[in-house]
Amino acid sequence: MSAANITNVAVLQNPAAFLNTFQFEISYECLTLLKDDLEWKLIFVGSAEDETYDQLLESMLVGPVNVGSYRFILETDPPDASKIREEDILGVTVLLLTCSYLGQEFVRVGYYVNNDYDDEQLREEPPPRVLINRVQRNILADKPRVTKFPINFHPERNEPKEEPIETVRNGEEPPPSPYQPSE
Secondary structure, three states: OOOOEEEEEEEOOEEEEOOOOEEEEEEEEEEEOOOOOOOEEEEEEEOOHHHOEEEEEEEEEEEEOOOOOEEEEEEEEOOOOOOOHHHHOOOOEEEEEEEEEEEEEEEEEEEEEEEEEEEHHHOOOOOOOOOOOEEEEEOOOOOEEEEOOOOOOHHHHHHOOOOEEEEEEOOOOOOOOOOOOOO
């Protein structure tokens, strides 16, 4: 059983311009005292084929964490468009929210993100170069893909690990993942 659980993630300001900040209201609970920090990360997947284009948008430490329920707003700058291949800016990508304890990731919430022009004419007749100031992102917030990884929250107890559990919030089967973490 996990010592900490995400109870809700609300995507704020969605849809939004590609160049706007990301804002997530994250609610979580802690079931046992955690003496060390929880590390929260937000990662933008820049290319489904090459993880070198992924961008760590935010990494923050919260802790130590007492037993109870918590909520905070994670706000971060958008990805640096100059670090994304032009052919990967428009279309579908992925945004990953992760939480780790003692260097062990125990939950990952993945969202599909659709980036497209904010104007019908630009969508029908795209210019030769992407006009980043006209791109709008839409995070598919109602269908997150949640993967939980069993970790040992209390290494001094030598608790055994279990298999990862993957769910989709609305109960549907999870879609195939465009992102495979490196081992």
